Amino acid sequence: MKKLPVVLTVNGKEYSLTVESNERLLDTLRQRLGLTGTKEGCGVGECGACSVILDGNLVNSCMVLTAQCDGSRVETVEGLGTAEKLHPLQQAFIDYNAVQCGFCTPGMLMAAKALLDKNPHPTEAEIRQGLSGVLCRCTGYKQIVDAVKAAAGEEG
Amino acid sequence: MDTVNKPARRVDALGKVLGESKYGADLQFEGMLYGKVLRTPYPHARILSIDTDEAATLPGVEAVLTAADVPGLHTFGTVVPNQQVLAKEVVRYLGDAVAIVAAVSPAVAEKALDLIKVEYEELEAVFDPEEAMAEGAPVLHEDAPGNIAAHHVLEKGEVEEGFAASDIILEREYETQLVEHAYIEPEAAVAVPEPGRRGITVYGSIQNPFSCRKALSRMLGFKLNEIRVIQAFMGGSFGGKDEVMSAMCARASMLALKTGRPVKMVNTREESLLEGYKRHPYKLKYKVGATKEGKLTAMKIYILADAGAYTAQTPFVTWRSVVQATGPYEVPHVRTDVYGVHTNNCYTSAFRGFGSPQIIFAQESLMDELAEELGMEPLELRRLNGYRQGSVTATGQKLDEHKVSLMEVLDKAVEKSDYLRKRKEYANQQGRFRKGIGLACSFRGCSLGAEGVDATGAMVSVQYDGSVYVFSGLAENGQGLQTIFSQIAAEELGISVERVRFMPTDTAAIPDGGPTVASRSTLMGGNAVRIAAAKVRETLLGAVLGRLKASAQELDWGNDRIWVKDDPSRCVSFEEAINEACSQGELLAALGWYKAPKVTWDDRHGQGNAYFTYVYGCQVAEVEVDTETGYTRVLKVTAAHDVGRAINPETVRGQIYGGVAQGIGYALLEEVQQHEGEIKSLNFDEYLIPGIMDMPEIEAIIVENPDSFGPYGAKTIGEPTLEMTAPAIASAVAQATGRRVRQLPLDLERVLLGRSLQQDRYKRREGGC
Numbered sequence: 001m002k003k004l005p006v007v008l009t010v011n012g013k014e015y016s017l018t019v020e021s022n023e024r025l026l027d028t029l030r031q032r033l034g035l036t037g038t039k040e041g042c043g044v045g046e047c048g049a050c051s052v053i054l055d056g057n058l059v060n061s062c063m064v065l066t067a068q069c070d071g072s073r074v075e076t077v078e079g080l081g082t083a084e085k086l087h088p089l090q091q092a093f094i095d096y097n098a099v100q101c102g103f104c105t106p107g108m109l110m111a112a113k114a115l116l117d118k119n120p121h122p123t124e125a126e127i128r129q130g131l132s133g134v135l136c137r138c139t140g141y142k143q144i145v146d147a148v149k150a151a152a153g154e155e156g
Numbered sequence: 157m158d159t160v161n162k163p164a165r166r167v168d169a170l171g172k173v174l175g176e177s178k179y180g181a182d183l184q185f186e187g188m189l190y191g192k193v194l195r196t197p198y199p200h201a202r203i204l205s206i207d208t209d210e211a212a213t214l215p216g217v218e219a220v221l222t223a224a225d226v227p228g229l230h231t232f233g234t235v236v237p238n239q240q241v242l243a244k245e246v247v248r249y250l251g252d253a254v255a256i257v258a259a260v261s262p263a264v265a266e267k268a269l270d271l272i273k274v275e276y277e278e279l280e281a282v283f284d285p286e287e288a289m290a291e292g293a294p295v296l297h298e299d300a301p302g303n304i305a306a307h308h309v310l311e312k313g314e315v316e317e318g319f320a321a322s323d324i325i326l327e328r329e330y331e332t333q334l335v336e337h338a339y340i341e342p343e344a345a346v347a348v349p350e351p352g353r354r355g356i357t358v359y360g361s362i363q364n365p366f367s368c369r370k371a372l373s374r375m376l377g378f379k380l381n382e383i384r385v386i387q388a389f390m391g392g393s394f395g396g397k398d399e400v401m402s403a404m405c406a407r408a409s410m411l412a413l414k415t416g417r418p419v420k421m422v423n424t425r426e427e428s429l430l431e432g433y434k435r436h437p438y439k440l441k442y443k444v445g446a447t448k449e450g451k452l453t454a455m456k457i458y459i460l461a462d463a464g465a466y467t468a469q470t471p472f473v474t475w476r477s478v479v480q481a482t483g484p485y486e487v488p489h490v491r492t493d494v495y496g497v498h499t500n501n502c503y504t505s506a507f508r509g510f511g512s513p514q515i516i517f518a519q520e521s522l523m524d525e526l527a528e529e530l531g532m533e534p535l536e537l538r539r540l541n542g543y544r545q546g547s548v549t550a551t552g553q554k555l556d557e558h559k560v561s562l563m564e565v566l567d568k569a570v571e572k573s574d575y576l577r578k579r580k581e582y583a584n585q586q587g588r589f590r591k592g593i594g595l596a597c598s599f600r601g602c603s604l605g606a607e608g609v610d611a612t613g614a615m616v617s618v619q620y621d622g623s624v625y626v627f628s629g630l631a632e633n634g635q636g637l638q639t640i641f642s643q644i645a646a647e648e649l650g651i652s653v654e655r656v657r658f659m660p661t662d663t664a665a666i667p668d669g670g671p672t673v674a675s676r677s678t679l680m681g682g683n684a685v686r687i688a689a690a691k692v693r694e695t696l697l698g699a700v701l702g703r704l705k706a707s708a709q710e711l712d713w714g715n716d717r718i719w720v721k722d723d724p725s726r727c728v729s730f731e732e733a734i735n736e737a738c739s740q741g742e743l744l745a746a747l748g749w750y751k752a753p754k755v756t757w758d759d760r761h762g763q764g765n766a767y768f769t770y771v772y773g774c775q776v777a778e779v780e781v782d783t784e785t786g787y788t789r790v791l792k793v794t795a796a797h798d799v800g801r802a803i804n805p806e807t808v809r810g811q812i813y814g815g816v817a818q819g820i821g822y823a824l825l826e827e828v829q830q831h832e833g834e835i836k837s838l839n840f841d842e843y844l845i846p847g848i849m850d851m852p853e854i855e856a857i858i859v860e861n862p863d864s865f866g867p868y869g870a871k872t873i874g875e876p877t878l879e880m881t882a883p884a885i886a887s888a889v890a891q892a893t894g895r896r897v898r899q900l901p902l903d904l905e906r907v908l909l910g911r912s913l914q915q916d917r918y919k920r921r922e923g924g925c
Contacts, residue, residue, distance in 0.1 A: 042839055
């Protein structure tokens with residue numbers, strides 16, 4: 001299989017990689033870069049557990065080939081905040097009990113960030129729309145919506 | 157109470173929001189190989205030969221194993237060990253594994269699967285439980301004649317006499333569907349051989365580490381102390397990561413032991429849906445008699461549950477059904493038969509609710525239909541017959557050892573939802589979009605009941621510096637157990653939750669405390685943690701008696717201090733107390749063990765005190781139906797649940813919201829499409845679970861009637877939350893459309909036409925059209 005050189009900026013750090021032509025961005029993140037915060041739930045772009053921000057847009061990283069991303073900027077959950085300095089969304093997810101099993105959490109956080117980056121003061125309907133690509137089986141979504149609302153309020 | 161009964165932030169949330177918590181698929185070990193499974197293409201077949209030679213010589217392949225290589229027995233199972241880790245002679249469903257491969261990459265492992273040649277002789281298969289019970293049907297297991305995996309009987313009074321004394325008799329048939337747990341994390345495990353001595357350590361998304369260890373012991377031929385199962389972070393389970401994980405862990409272990417290297421196995425979503433067990437589909441026939449005033453006189457119930465290929469937990473699931481099948485209503489004469497039947501379909505086992513969502517859909521729909529026949533408001537029929545203090549259940553159990561709060565939850569849900577006014581308002585509607593409101597209620601036995609031995613343990617260990625470990629035999633599956641147990645330990649020690657560190661469940665660190673099932677963790681495990689922490693506290697109090705010049709009875713504790721009640725200025729800090737105890741050589745760790753109160757069961761007649769306590773709940777659903785398409789939108793769900801005592805009200809609410817969401821999926825969206833044993837909906841593009849746009853407003857009402865057995869009075873919340881959502885929605889849809897749908901889910905076709913066209917479509921396709 002053909003191998004391709006790719007330069008990727010992930011969470012502000014530049015990586016020069018040689019990848020297989022069929023390698024998914026999800027696998028590059030998880031296996032090559034060890035960024036396992038991004039999860040795989042379905043592999044077909046339905047569950048959104050693998051959501052990352054690619055050049056400012058929310059994408060399912062299981063549906064993107066790394067070779068397509070040459071020169072791109074990728075944001076994953078690992079780049080959102082640190083234990084010492086949490087992103088307001090991370091803090092709100094903790095404060096509003098928006099986390100249960102936590103498997104959808106990274107995808108939810110990235111979807112919420114992509115939304116707030118573009119629309120800092122979303123309505124509840126806009127929040128729901130913005131998170132609608134990510135499935136959660138534990139929470140019924142309510143406390144997640146509450147958390148995003150709170151984080152949006154704080155950022156504004 | 158300082159910590160309990162108050163919201164506390166989840167102790168496991170930080171790692172999860174940082175993306176640092178390691179789930180099964182995230183684990184990496186030096187020299188790790190990847191395992192893959194070859195499954196049968198036939199739902200029922202005899203294996204004539206397996207040729208693995210070509211696969212084994214593929215570069216990068218380190219091991220190819222079949223049933224012949226299983227070191228111990230090739231079967232396992234909690235009740236009847238008939239499930240195969242690798243099929244030996246016969247395959248019984250399309251999830252059965254025939255061979256496993258370990259290779260240097262998942263791609264190489266998959267390539268090797270293609271090179272394994274298996275010869276099969278197809279056997280006659282059976283996919284319908286009724287046909288499976290009929291004479292001449294192929295028998296799946298020799299020790300289950302007639303394919304009967306379980307049969308439970310319940311006899312109370314004389315059912316025919318009850319019908320003779322009734323003014324009205326109603327007979328109805330209901331049907332529930334096959335549904336998938338659909339945890340977002342597919343199954344994953346890594347097995348690591350122990351260097352230098354016989355042993356294996358397994359990490360993964362394992363709901364019940366002790367059940368897994370027991371199964372591994374049987375299949376690997378290892379002693380229990382040679383197997384260590386450590387739970388990784390769990391991406392959801394809902395009852396679903398038990399048997400399927402035992403099989404995966406055993407396969408990974410066999411490959412690891414064969415190669416001497418760590419082996420990781422991760423299911424794709426398709427594999428998860430293909431192999432993993434599901435919720436039992438039920439066919440339910442109900443016959444009910446009542447007086448013209450609405451008093452129930454008799455109920456006769458006949459239920460068939462499709463157990464699929466293996467027994468798994470079918471006998472327990474159907475047992476809960478037989479206990480609760482009449483609903484929370486006093487019925488003097490009852491006869492119930494519940495059968496679990498083997499077919500060549502995907503096997504079925506535990507799923508949040510565990511035999512209750514099916515019967516509650518039927519029994520609550522039946523109550524509505526009876527009320528309509530009697531010209532009564534459904535709520536009134538429930539008030540007339542519903543359990544009150546001292547009521548006697550269908551199993552002959554007098555409900556007098558806990559607060560019977562059915563009327564209270566009914567009243568609260570009805571009031572908050574404005575049920576009566578809306579019910580009237582929606583009674584007469586015209587036009588395309590019509591609204592409806594409906595309710596359902598339930599009672600639910602807490603923990604295992606007479607299903608089996610019910611005891612569990614926890615260890616609390618206080619360190620020199622005032623930090624604390626909690627070890628538990630029960631496991632965090634995402635529900636919030638770590639936080640609840642940490643709160644209880646903190647409460648008993650009089651310290652802040654931040655001092656407490658909950659350790660991953662590890663079978664080598666704590667005695668076997670049974671499975672994390674039956675909504676038993678807060679009740680059973682909470683008691684065990686409380687006992688352990690109280691023991692350590694008593695040691696600490698004893699150590700400072702001299703210093704405080706007081707007896708233990710005179711002391712109080714909290715906020716990181718111990719003081720004399722009558723003179724709070726005489727006090728010591730938690731750290732000082734620890735120093736005193738250490739200087740006296742005292743042990744500051746304790747094991748807490750809690751045994752459930754006695755329950756009884758007479759299997760022949762289905763009578764006894766089935767559970768030691770019960771919870772009650774009521775949900776009201778409001779919907780809008782598009783009468784031209786059948787599309788049903790849920791507008792609001794009001795859910796009132798008696799939890800005894802909410803250890804953490806925020807996580808209780810989280811359970812309610814999440815359970816209702818799964819209930820909405822069960823009601824409207826979810827159905828695993830299975831035709832002749834083949835699962836057609838293999839991913840989330842076809843198996844639809846509720847997304848954020850499907851969710852209505854949910855109003856959670858926490859009702860607290862402390863239970864004498866529960867820690868601080870706490871009982872149960874996990875499972876009741878989803879078990880009554882579907883009948884409440886079905887009731888609301890019936891009001892909106894004027895037609896009752898007696899099959900789940902209420903998808904477009906069933907709401908619009910009254911039946912599903914799915915099976916017709918399969919038949920048409922087979923006919924070549």
